[in-house]
Amino acid sequence: MNTFPETHYLNAPEKGIKSWLTTLDHKRIGVMYLWAVIFFFLFGGALAMIMRSELFFPGADFMTANFYNKLFTLHGAVMVFLFIIPAIPAGLGNFFLPIMIGAKDVAFPRLNLASWYVYLAGALIAVLSILLGGFDTGWTFYTPYSTSTDSAVISVVLGAFIMGFSSILTGINFIVTIHKLRAPGIHWFSMPLFIWGLYATAIIQVAATPVLAITLVLLILERTLGIGIFDPAMGGDPVLYQHFFWFYSHPAVYVMILPGMGIISELITSFSRKKIFGYKAVAYSSLGIAFISFLVWGHHMYTSTQSVLASTIFSVLTFLVGIPSGIKIFNWLATLYKGSIRFTSPMLYAFSFLILFSIGGLTGIFLGSMGTDVHLHDTYFIVAHFHFTMMGGTVIAFLGGLHYWWPKMFGRMFNEKLAQILAVLIFIGFILTFVPQFINGLHGMPRRYFMYVEQYTFNNQLSTIGAFILGFSLFTAFANLFVAIWKGKPVGDNPWGVLGLEWKTTSPPDPHNFSVTPEITHGPYDYDKVLAKPTLDL
Amino acid sequence: MENKGNFFLPGQGSTVAPDVDALFLFIGLASLIIFAIVVFGLIYFGFKYRARSKEVVLTPDISHNTTLELIWTIIPTILVLIVFVWGFKTFLTLNVVPKDAIEIKVTGKKWFWTFDYSDGYTSVNEIVVPVNTPIKLLMSSEDVIHSFYVPNFRVKMDVVPNRYSVTWFEAVEPGDYNLFCTEYCGTGHSEMIGNVKVLAKNDFATWQSQVGNDADSDMPLEELGEKIYKEKACFTCHTLDGSRLVGPSLKGTFGKTEKLTDGTEVLVDENYIRRSLLDPGAQIVESYPPVMPTYQGLLSDRDLDGIIAYIKTLKQ
Ligand code: HEM
Numbered sequence: 028m029n030t031f032p033e034t035h036y037l038n039a040p041e042k043g044i045k046s047w048l049t050t051l052d053h054k055r056i057g058v059m060y061l062w063a064v065i066f067f068f069l070f071g072g073a074l075a076m077i078m079r080s081e082l083f084f085p086g087a088d089f090m091t092a093n094f095y096n097k098l099f100t101l102h103g104a105v106m107v108f109l110f111i112i113p114a115i116p117a118g119l120g121n122f123f124l125p126i127m128i129g130a131k132d133v134a135f136p137r138l139n140l141a142s143w144y145v146y147l148a149g150a151l152i153a154v155l156s157i158l159l160g161g162f163d164t165g166w167t168f169y170t171p172y173s174t175s176t177d178s179a180v181i182s183v184v185l186g187a188f189i190m191g192f193s194s195i196l197t198g199i200n201f202i203v204t205i206h207k208l209r210a211p212g213i214h215w216f217s218m219p220l221f222i223w224g225l226y227a228t229a230i231i232q233v234a235a236t237p238v239l240a241i242t243l244v245l246l247i248l249e250r251t252l253g254i255g256i257f258d259p260a261m262g263g264d265p266v267l268y269q270h271f272f273w274f275y276s277h278p279a280v281y282v283m284i285l286p287g288m289g290i291i292s293e294l295i296t297s298f299s300r301k302k303i304f305g306y307k308a309v310a311y312s313s314l315g316i317a318f319i320s321f322l323v324w325g326h327h328m329y330t331s332t333q334s335v336l337a338s339t340i341f342s343v344l345t346f347l348v349g350i351p352s353g354i355k356i357f358n359w360l361a362t363l364y365k366g367s368i369r370f371t372s373p374m375l376y377a378f379s380f381l382i383l384f385s386i387g388g389l390t391g392i393f394l395g396s397m398g399t400d401v402h403l404h405d406t407y408f409i410v411a412h413f414h415f416t417m418m419g420g421t422v423i424a425f426l427g428g429l430h431y432w433w434p435k436m437f438g439r440m441f442n443e444k445l446a447q448i449l450a451v452l453i454f455i456g457f458i459l460t461f462v463p464q465f466i467n468g469l470h471g472m473p474r475r476y477f478m479y480v481e482q483y484t485f486n487n488q489l490s491t492i493g494a495f496i497l498g499f500s501l502f503t504a505f506a507n508l509f510v511a512i513w514k515g516k517p518v519g520d521n522p523w524g525v526l527g528l529e530w531k532t533t534s535p536p537d538p539h540n541f542s543v544t545p546e547i548t549h550g551p552y553d554y555d556k557v558l559a560k561p562t563l564d565l
Numbered sequence: 566m567e568n569k570g571n572f573f574l575p576g577q578g579s580t581v582a583p584d585v586d587a588l589f590l591f592i593g594l595a596s597l598i599i600f601a602i603v604v605f606g607l608i609y610f611g612f613k614y615r616a617r618s619k620e621v622v623l624t625p626d627i628s629h630n631t632t633l634e635l636i637w638t639i640i641p642t643i644l645v646l647i648v649f650v651w652g653f654k655t656f657l658t659l660n661v662v663p664k665d666a667i668e669i670k671v672t673g674k675k676w677f678w679t680f681d682y683s684d685g686y687t688s689v690n691e692i693v694v695p696v697n698t699p700i701k702l703l704m705s706s707e708d709v710i711h712s713f714y715v716p717n718f719r720v721k722m723d724v725v726p727n728r729y730s731v732t733w734f735e736a737v738e739p740g741d742y743n744l745f746c747t748e749y750c751g752t753g754h755s756e757m758i759g760n761v762k763v764l765a766k767n768d769f770a771t772w773q774s775q776v777g778n779d780a781d782s783d784m785p786l787e788e789l790g791e792k793i794y795k796e797k798a799c800f801t802c803h804t805l806d807g808s809r810l811v812g813p814s815l816k817g818t819f820g821k822t823e824k825l826t827d828g829t830e831v832l833v834d835e836n837y838i839r840r841s842l843l844d845p846g847a848q849i850v851e852s853y854p855p856v857m858p859t860y861q862g863l864l865s866d867r868d869l870d871g872i873i874a875y876i877k878t879l880k881q
């Protein structure tokens with residue numbers, strides 16, 4: 028029987044809400060981020076269920092067009108700005124980055140706490156706009172619609188602007204921590220790949236977010252002071268806005284996926300007990316993706332009146348940035364070869380990721396290619412594609428990571444059998460929700476449609492049924508995790524029997540991460556040399 | 566339409582559709598092969614190398630294989646370069662307008678399409694074109710960005726305020742095709758649906774001569790009004806059943822007293838309706854946004870009489 032450690036970050040140095048709200052411990056800050064992002068994820072998910080119910084029949088059923096428009100905008104904005112961008116880096120990253128490199132904390136603990144408050148303030152201001160009547164621009168805020176609609180755009184744009192700062196601060200903090208605080212014995216190429224993913228992500232966050240910030244400020248100035256920047260009625264250029272917006276938002280999709288890929292590298296190695304195949308290829312490809320991702324924004328704009336020459340250059344670069352992602356998939360696959368594979372719930376999520384993200388990536392080829400994108404742009408094919416990458420990719424990786432590290436974070440085990448069943452159900456629900464959307468998109472159903480033409484009914488109904496399976500299993504999966512915090516069995520230091528440094532400390536970890544300075548005797552993936560026994564019988 | 570399309574794609578209604586679809590097929594097959602390799606690999610390795618007991622074992626140190634890595638870098642690179650060049654060529658076909666194309670002016674406006682033909686005729690939400698003839702569309706918007714999309718033609722182009730965008734198509738089969746707005750434009754976005762009517766060449770000639778002399782001239786006024794209500798997309802903003810949409814319902818409007826935003830009251834009579842249509846900005850009904858577009862130039866005097874007569878029939 029495992030015992031629960033006496034002091035750990037949850038009860039020391041102090042207990043009580045106040046000690047949490049003023050904490051400088053990266054682990055507690057990570058947990059506070061997790062509570063916030065999980066809350067917003069469930070909120071955004073509930074909005075999605077309402078939308079999918081409305082879309083069950085072609086006509087208007089139980090809401091107005093304006094209400095639907097506000098729903099998808101809120102859903103998109105919540106999922107992107109409040110959930111997915113902070114979820115892995117600021118939640119799991121905050122908790123595990125220092126532990127995995129053997130540090131006591133991040134480089135700037137105060138800044139870390141500040142970024143949580145900045146994030147929360149931004150999120151509340153954005154959500155406040157619901158009380159001001161909601162906003163209906165789509166999460167992309169395209170001008171001149173966003174400068175002419177009479178909904179509460181300013182508040183949400185201000186919220187996104189403020190959350191941007193939180194993202195920048197976290198990025199800076201991570202970069203400095205990785206450069207300066209690695210424990211002796213951990214050099215660049217013996218860092219876990221999750222850390223490489225966070226590093227590449229942080230670079231994008233620091234370099235790209237200011238552009239979004241400025242764009243949003245320009246938007247606010249245009250709306251409040253009537254300065255013509257984007258609105259042609261005031262002498263501006265609406266397409267300029269799209270360039271600015273995607274200059275940030277394309278790299279931002281890698282902010283969403285790179286940390287997820289990092290998690291997958293951890294899961295695949297841990298549960299195949301195998302050294303990662305092509306460590307350097309995976310590490311460098313994260314950096315490569317981060318840099319090229321700044322040069323491909325125009326692939327969102329093939330039909331925007333952008334010049335053919337510009338579209339052509341963007342198209343070729345888009346294909347180049349796709350290659351490293353593809354290579355990673357093959358690396359993960361090769362890692363399984365001759366491994367000792369255990370189908371635990373995190374591993375099921377990793378397999379699910381490999382399948383769903385492959386579909387997301389491969390359907391991206393249709394969109395990178397100009398000739399086919401003209402037909403697909405702004406249809407449900409896009410909606411399906413980005414859900415496959417963001418949800419099938421990042422969210423599945425996030426869930427895998429949560430199940431993997433939850434026992435470490437809270438020292439107790441969830442119901443693993445149930446978790447496995449739910450991982451499979453989520454996969455099935457996901458496929459049923461989003462595959463029919465590909466078909467509808469290919470047949471030309473435009474996105475952001477409150478009503479649709481009869482011919483798209485069947486696939487919409489499949490999609491809605493899938494969404495309910497998905498929503499139900501997601502909700503239950505989170506419930507399973509939360510119940511474990513109270514009811515779960517103590518797990519011991521290393522329940523999965525794996526090699527990462529984070530498994531060398533107690534579960535939950537000591538307030539200073541390690542009670543004694545850990546000695547680095549092996550790398551995170553040395554499964555050819557070191558045996559680690561699981562402390563829990565699974 | 567003869568060509569109904571297949572499980573994956575809608576019917577091919579234009580000359581470029583087969584080109585685009587050939588590329589779809591190529592990417593589709595290549596992706597399917599790669600996807601099959603990944604899934605097969607997962608299943609095969611997952612089964613073959615599953616841990617057979619709880620015992621912890623050491624696994625071999627396999628961290629490189631230059632040949633393999635070169636293969637899975639080079640083959641996909643070649644494939645995507647082919648796709649890129651092919652996509653580029655198709656894109657050029659979609660963008661280079663044939664010289665002898667007939668030009669039609671397209672205007673997007675919340676939430677309907679207007680088409681201006683060179684002979685001075687104007688239509689709303691229905692564009693009528695001859696088959697086997699290249700048509701050039703010169704497009705612009707009067708408010709926000711819209712996008713002109715005909716799935717059967719594989720053609721899409723944004724319609725932007727303050728600048729012209731151009732696209733073209735050549736329909737290959739007579740029939741009716743959906744025209745969608747694919748750039749989100751607000752309340753009526755999903756109802757901003759038009760129709761592309763492709764006529765055989767001689768039918769098109771007949772149609773042209775008919776629109777020249779007023780075909781509606783002997784229709785009763787109420788019927789004419791009803792027809793305009795449908796054709797000019799009044800229904801995207803006004804209901805007939807008393808419920809509120811973007812604008813007030815037209816049911817029982819005539820003869821009632823309307824409160825305006827400037828605080829004054831006005832009786833809805835013939836003149837008020839006429840002004841509402843020709844100069845809608847002048848008098849705005851309280852609690853409604855000033856978004857009703859002007860129909861100046863789109864409706865003849867007889868059309869206006871028709872609408873007035875029609876609204877009179879919509880009693881409480
Ligand atoms: C829980 C399962 C989910 C379902 C059933 C779902 C469903 C939907 C639906 C119906 C739309 C509206 C599409 C339209 O009208 O064009 C939408 C849009 C969107 N979703 Fe989701 N979604 C889910 C999860 C997510 C997640 C996890 C993310 C990202 C992390 C996400 C990001 C977005 C974005 C960015 C949009 C676009 C909003 C816009 O057009 O402005 N969704 N989703």
Ligand SMILES: [Cu+2]
Binds near residue numbers: 754
């Ligand atoms: Cu539109």
